[in-house]
Amino acid sequence: TIALIHGAHRMGNRTDADMARWRSLRFGQFIHWGLYAIPGGEWNGKTYNGAAEWIRSWKEMPHEDYDKLYRQFNPVNFNPQQWAAQAKSMGAKYMIITTKHHDGFCLWPSKYSKYTIASSPWKKDLLGPMIEAYNKAGIDVHLYFSIIDWNHPDYRASLKNAADSAAGKRFQVFVKNQLAELLQRYPTIKGFWFDGTWDDSWKNDGAFSDELEQYLQSLHPGLVMGSRLRADEKGARHFDSNGRLMGDYEQGWERKLPATIDDVHGNDWEAVMTVPENQWGYHAKWAGHVKTVNEILEMLVKSVSLNGNFVLNFGPKADGTYRTEEQQLMTGIGQWMKVNGDAIYNGTYAGFEKQDWGYYIRKAGTDSVYMVVFNIPVSGSLRVKLPARTSLTGASVLQSNATLTPELIGRNEYFIHLPNKTTDSPVVILLKTVTGENKEKGSFEKAK
Numbered sequence: 001t002i003a004l005i006h007g008a009h010r011m012g013n014r015t016d017a018d019m020a021r022w023r024s025l026r027f028g029q030f031i032h033w034g035l036y037a038i039p040g041g042e043w044n045g046k047t048y049n050g051a052a053e054w055i056r057s058w059k060e061m062p063h064e065d066y067d068k069l070y071r072q073f074n075p076v077n078f079n080p081q082q083w084a085a086q087a088k089s090m091g092a093k094y095m096i097i098t099t100k101h102h103d104g105f106c107l108w109p110s111k112y113s114k115y116t117i118a119s120s121p122w123k124k125d126l127l128g129p130m131i132e133a134y135n136k137a138g139i140d141v142h143l144y145f146s147i148i149d150w151n152h153p154d155y156r157a158s159l160k161n162a163a164d165s166a167a168g169k170r171f172q173v174f175v176k177n178q179l180a181e182l183l184q185r186y187p188t189i190k191g192f193w194f195d196g197t198w199d200d201s202w203k204n205d206g207a208f209s210d211e212l213e214q215y216l217q218s219l220h221p222g223l224v225m226g227s228r229l230r231a232d233e234k235g236a237r238h239f240d241s242n243g244r245l246m247g248d249y250e251q252g253w254e255r256k257l258p259a260t261i262d263d264v265h266g267n268d269w270e271a272v273m274t275v276p277e278n279q280w281g282y283h284a285k286w287a288g289h290v291k292t293v294n295e296i297l298e299m300l301v302k303s304v305s306l307n308g309n310f311v312l313n314f315g316p317k318a319d320g321t322y323r324t325e326e327q328q329l330m331t332g333i334g335q336w337m338k339v340n341g342d343a344i345y346n347g348t349y350a351g352f353e354k355q356d357w358g359y360y361i362r363k364a365g366t367d368s369v370y371m372v373v374f375n376i377p378v379s380g381s382l383r384v385k386l387p388a389r390t391s392l393t394g395a396s397v398l399q400s401n402a403t404l405t406p407e408l409i410g411r412n413e414y415f416i417h418l419p420n421k422t423t424d425s426p427v428v429i430l431l432k433t434v435t436g437e438n439k440e441k442g443s444f445e446k447a448k
């Protein structure tokens with residue numbers, strides 16, 4: 001291995017209570033909200049085909065026009081209690097809010113910048129009421145913070161000369177001040193979700209990102225921060241130059257999921273997902289495929305089955321309301337989660353051989369294994385192949401509690417026959433198992 005000072009400081013996952021809590025929550029809500037919701041992907045009668053929150057980089061959007069938008073930001077229909085209630089009914093257990101996206105506009109009245117909500121017609125802090133409402137609803141809040149800041153005069157993508165280096169140093173002080181300010185103002189938040197850390201100016205100062213992470217942990221012990229913040233002293237990101245994960249969980253799964261358990265290398269990880277193909281901030285015209293409730297449920301279930309968290313993104317409008325499609329998704333997902341959330345919360349990788357009908361999820365630290373069925377075979381029989389020394393002592397349909405009688409078809413192998421071959425939403429079966437050397441034979445092994 002390479003001698004590193006600013007590489008990973010820990011082998012393996014965090015085992016403390018704050019990280020165990022993050023791991024148990026499994027399902028989060030991302031919210032991208034800011035000035036970009038005002039144009040909503042359109043400007044001067046033209047439609048921007050990129051991600052709405054990147055419209056400032058579009059050639060049809062003059063920077064000075066974008067930078068004046070704050071004078072119109074006035075979310076008169078903002079209702080954080082309603083946002084929190086909808087998130088709760090969807091079954092989200094944590095929320096990540098954009099405090100400041102790449103454009104540099106702050107949703108809180110930062111004392112380190114003029115480019116904040118305090119300069120808008122709304123004037124008032126947006127983060128405080130959100131955090132209070134979500135915490136009251138029993139939902140943890142994490143803060144998205146972009147290091148890239150297109151508004152700040154000292155931001156440099158790369159440091160080419162002494163003047164750049166001086167500006168870069170001033171910018172690092174600004175970043176440190178804003179993050180400390182956010183922790184001081186919002187002590188109940190549970191973590192930072194960093195973004196915009198790919199430019200050379202950041203990548204080439206692994207020492208600063210390492211010291212920053214340690215500084216934030218010292219201010220707020222237990223803070224959860226993903227792998228996107230840090231670089232090591234050789235410019236490696238997410239994984240250091242020895243291939244070890246930096247930060248508390250792998251944060252690279254953006255709009256994509258691991259295929260199998262081998263893709264996550266035993267690390268904690270989180271996937272963040274958009275509803276359309278690639279829109280985080282509000283875009284008036286969603287082009288292309290918009291994911292359905294069942295598609296999103298499959299991503300959530302697959303993530304949990306592979307020991308990860310899944311975060312679904314929402315992009316509220318400039319007035320503070322959600323678009324209809326997003327409201328309908330929250331309702332539809334919530335209906336399934338209300339009945340089947342037990343299979344998601346505290347869910348972990350079960351260690352059973354993957355079958356085509358769907359995914360296994362083990363309730364952390366127990367012998368309860370859920371089967372979440374998305375693809376019912378034409379036979380209606382679901383194959384279950386148990387690991388050696390594990391046997392089945394019970395099976396039931398989670399929603400109805402109806403008992404199932406698995407058919408022993410081989411050594412440690414069963415068919416579970418579903419009462420109905422058709423369903424319009426995923427079916428969850430709860431398996432009770434026992435594992436061990438001198439275990440009692442499983443209940444169904446005497447069936448012969």
Ligand SMILES: Cc1ccc([C@@H]2N[C@@H](C)[C@@H](O)[C@H]2O)cc1
Pocket residue numbers: 032051053054195254272280
């Ligand atoms: C190339 C690229 C840069 C930044 C992003 C940002 N990360 C997401 C979480 C959004 O904030 C998006 O703007 C996405 C793709």
